[in-house]
Amino acid sequence: MEKYQLNTNKIESFITHLKNKGKVFAPHKSGKNSFKFNEVENPDSVVLDYNRTLNSIKKYFLPPREVLLSFSKKEYSFEKSTIEVEKKIFLGVHNYDVKGVLRLDYNFSQGNPEDNYLKRRADSIFIGVSYEPDEYHFSQSVGIPLHDTEGFDIYLEKNDSGYTISAITENGQSIVDGFDGFSEEQAAPSNHVQFKNRLKYNYNRLPEVFEHSWNASVWEEVSKRCVGCGTCNLVCPTCYCFDVEDNMDLSLLQGTRERNWDGCMLNSFAAVAGGENFRETLAERQRHRVYRKFKYITDITGEPWCIGCGRCTAYCTAGISIVEIVNDLCDEYEAKYLNRPVEQSGLNAARL
Amino acid sequence: MSKPKVAFFDFTSCEGCQLNKLNLEDHLLDILEHIDIVEFREAMDDKADEYDISFIEGSISTPSCIARIHDIRRRSKILIALGACATQGGINAMKNLHPIEEVRETVYGDDKYLFPTLPAMPVSAIVKVDYEVNGCPMSTPEFLKVLKSLLAGQEPIKPDSAVCVECKLRENECLYDRGMVCLGPISKSGCGAICPSFGQFCTGCRGLVSNADKNAMIDILTSHGITLDEAKKRLLLFNSYDHSQSMPK
Numbered sequence: 001m002e003k004y005q006l007n008t009n010k011i012e013s014f015i016t017h018l019k020n021k022g023k024v025f026a027p028h029k030s031g032k033n034s035f036k037f038n039e040v041e042n043p044d045s046v047v048l049d050y051n052r053t054l055n056s057i058k059k060y061f062l063p064p065r066e067v068l069l070s071f072s073k074k075e076y077s078f079e080k081s082t083i084e085v086e087k088k089i090f091l092g093v094h095n096y097d098v099k100g101v102l103r104l105d106y107n108f109s110q111g112n113p114e115d116n117y118l119k120r121r122a123d124s125i126f127i128g129v130s131y132e133p134d135e136y137h138f139s140q141s142v143g144i145p146l147h148d149t150e151g152f153d154i155y156l157e158k159n160d161s162g163y164t165i166s167a168i169t170e171n172g173q174s175i176v177d178g179f180d181g182f183s184e185e186q187a188a189p190s191n192h193v194q195f196k197n198r199l200k201y202n203y204n205r206l207p208e209v210f211e212h213s214w215n216a217s218v219w220e221e222v223s224k225r226c227v228g229c230g231t232c233n234l235v236c237p238t239c240y241c242f243d244v245e246d247n248m249d250l251s252l253l254q255g256t257r258e259r260n261w262d263g264c265m266l267n268s269f270a271a272v273a274g275g276e277n278f279r280e281t282l283a284e285r286q287r288h289r290v291y292r293k294f295k296y297i298t299d300i301t302g303e304p305w306c307i308g309c310g311r312c313t314a315y316c317t318a319g320i321s322i323v324e325i326v327n328d329l330c331d332e333y334e335a336k337y338l339n340r341p342v343e344q345s346g347l348n349a350a351r352l
Numbered sequence: 353m354s355k356p357k358v359a360f361f362d363f364t365s366c367e368g369c370q371l372n373k374l375n376l377e378d379h380l381l382d383i384l385e386h387i388d389i390v391e392f393r394e395a396m397d398d399k400a401d402e403y404d405i406s407f408i409e410g411s412i413s414t415p416s417c418i419a420r421i422h423d424i425r426r427r428s429k430i431l432i433a434l435g436a437c438a439t440q441g442g443i444n445a446m447k448n449l450h451p452i453e454e455v456r457e458t459v460y461g462d463d464k465y466l467f468p469t470l471p472a473m474p475v476s477a478i479v480k481v482d483y484e485v486n487g488c489p490m491s492t493p494e495f496l497k498v499l500k501s502l503l504a505g506q507e508p509i510k511p512d513s514a515v516c517v518e519c520k521l522r523e524n525e526c527l528y529d530r531g532m533v534c535l536g537p538i539s540k541s542g543c544g545a546i547c548p549s550f551g552q553f554c555t556g557c558r559g560l561v562s563n564a565d566k567n568a569m570i571d572i573l574t575s576h577g578i579t580l581d582e583a584k585k586r587l588l589l590f591n592s593y594d595h596s597q598s599m600p601k
Binding site: 030031032033034036054055059064065224225226227228229230231234235245247248250251252260261263266267268282315317318319 | 379382383385386496497500501503504509512513514516517520521522523524525526528529530531536537538561562563564565568569571572575576
C-alpha cells in the first residue's frame, strides 16, 4: 500500500485532479451549522474537517424521491426509468458512512437484487478522511474503530501539515497516479483522538441484551418524550424503507410511479387497508426501530446495523439518544437477569 | 360522460385559498378540460342548483353560516374543506379562547347586537366533510392531487406524517440547529416543508398529526429556550379549535 503526503496548500489541486477522473462529491457547508454532500464545483468550497453531514451518501444510491416508472392508461403500457452507470468519486467520507453503504449493499443485493440501487452504486470510488469524534459519535462500540479503512479506496489521515494519503485498492492507486503535488517529506499524524461517547456493552455482547429486551420499560419511557416525527429514521445511513405512490398528471391518461423514503416511526408506515395499524404506539415503533439496528438483521449477519454516526441523536429535537436507549436496556437487562442491584449497575432509577 | 359540476364557496376567511386556486395559471386550462365550474363568487357571477363537488373555504362562525353550509351540503355530492379555517377553524378559532360576549364587544363595540357570532368552527363540526386540503393558504399541489384522485375515481391519500419528514427529504438544516424553534415535529406534512426550507419556522397551519403529543411538543419547545406561555401560544395559533373543545365552559 503506497503512502503519500498531501500538504494543505495542495488539497485544492488534488481535488481538481480528482475532478478529471469523474464526478466528485464531497462535504460542503450547509446552512448555519451543518454540512452536506454535494457535487464539487469549486475545490475551495469543499470541507474535509466536519463532524457529520445531514444525510449520508446513501442519498446518491437511494435518492429521497425517485421516479420508478412512467405509465400510460391510454396505451396500457409502462416504461421503467433508465439509470446510467457513471463513475462517482466520493471524497471526504467518514468510515462509518462507508460502512453504512456496505450494509445497504447487503440489503439491496439479497433476494431480488434491487436494480436501481445497484446501478447507482456501481463504479463508486470512496475516499475516506479521518475525523474527530464529537459527543454523538460512538462507532467504536459498534465495531468501527477510528481508522478502520474497510470500504475505502483511498484514505486521508490528518496530520500537522495536511493529510497522509494511503492508496488502499487498485482503483484507489489508479486515481492517485498522475498527481504530482505530493510532498517528499512525510508528516507525523496529529494527536490521537478518542471517542467521547460509547455503548455500555461492546456490540458483540448486545445480542444477549436484545434477546431479553422486548418487554423492557425503556420503550414506554422513551415514547413519553418522542413525538414520532421520523427524523431518526430519515437521517439514518442504514434505514432503507420506502413508500411507493402513483401520481397521475392532469391529462388523467398518464402518470408516474414514485418512491420516497419512509420511516417506521411514522403513523402510516404500518397502517394497512381497512385501517388497522400493526404498530399503533410510539413505544412499539421505537422498539422496532432499535431492533432493526441491533437484532433483526444482526441475527442473520452478525453485524450491528447501527454504524454509530450519532445522527439520530444529534438531530432529535426531543433529545432522545440511541446510546442512552441501548445503555438503559443493558442496565435493565443486568438488573432483571444478572441479579445485579439497580444502583450498582448504574441504572437511572428515575427513568425506570 | 359529462364533466362534473364544481363549485367554490367561502365562509369566514381571507379568501386567500380561492385566490390561490386562481394562481394555478399553468394548470387552469387543463383543469377546465375535466370540470365545469358552476359557481365561484371570486371569479364569476353564475349560480347553480346542484354540485358534484363543492369546495368550501373558511370557518363557520355565525348562525347564518350554519344555515348556508347545511344548504350547500344538501345540494353537493362531494364536499371538500379547503385550508386551515375550513379544516380546523384556523386562526379565527383563537377567539374561542375568550368569552364570546367579550369578543363581540371588542370587535363591534356598541353595534355588537347587529352581529350575532359563534365560536369559530371547522366545516366538519356542522356537516359531513368528505376530504380536506390543509394549509394556510391551502396547498395548491395537494388541491390538484385531491382533484385528480377524485376525477380518476381514486381515494385521495391523506398525509399523516410530520413536516420534519419533508425537511429531511430536502436535506434542510433543522431550524432548531439554527437556534430557532419550530412546530414541524408534530405538524402535518404535505406542504413540502416550504416554510422551513426558506428559513421560516413551522406554525402548524396544516393542523397536527393524528397522534400529536402536545405535552411532549411543549417540552421540546421549552427545552429550546422559550417560555411555557410562549410555547402554548405557538401551538394555539392555528389549532385553537381543538383546544377550545376540551376547555371547561
